[in-house]
Amino acid sequence: MAKPIGAGNTRRSDTPRELFGAAITRLRIQKNVSQATVSAGVGCEEFYLRNIEQGRENFTFDIMYAIISYFGMLPLSRFWAYVEELPTDLK
Numbered sequence: 001m002a003k004p005i006g007a008g009n010t011r012r013s014d015t016p017r018e019l020f021g022a023a024i025t026r027l028r029i030q031k032n033v034s035q036a037t038v039s040a041g042v043g044c045e046e047f048y049l050r051n052i053e054q055g056r057e058n059f060t061f062d063i064m065y066a067i068i069s070y071f072g073m074l075p076l077s078r079f080w081a082y083v084e085e086l087p088t089d090l091k
Contacts, residue, residue, distance in 0.1 A: 018055030020064065023083045025053045027071045042066040 028038055039049040044063060051057035052067070065076070073079040 015055065017058065019083055019086075021053040021055040023079070023086060024067055024071075026086065027073070027082075028053075031071065038067070038070060041070050 028035070035049050035053070036046050039046045042049070042063065043066065048057060048059075048063075049067075052059050052063070065074075068074060068076060068079045071079075073082060
């Protein structure tokens with residue numbers, strides 16, 4: 001089961017990396033999958049995915065592509081269009 005973000009917790013979204021993390025968290029929660037499940041599916045450690053979701057990790061294109069692919073959001077333009085539609089409290 002996906003671990004929800006605590007009510008009232010907001011994330012910084014000043015950079016593309018932070019926006020990416022917030023969007024991935026939202027997708028993961030919508031699909032009701034855990035960080036452990038996603039990280040196993042994309043071939044990374046759970047702590048690494050957690051840091052990506054929190055906007056702390058300077059990840060590679062390969063891991064970004066793998067994560068977006070995991071959620072069925074390819075091509076990349078489809079994912080970034082999704083990010084643009086997120087509520088402003090996540091951006």
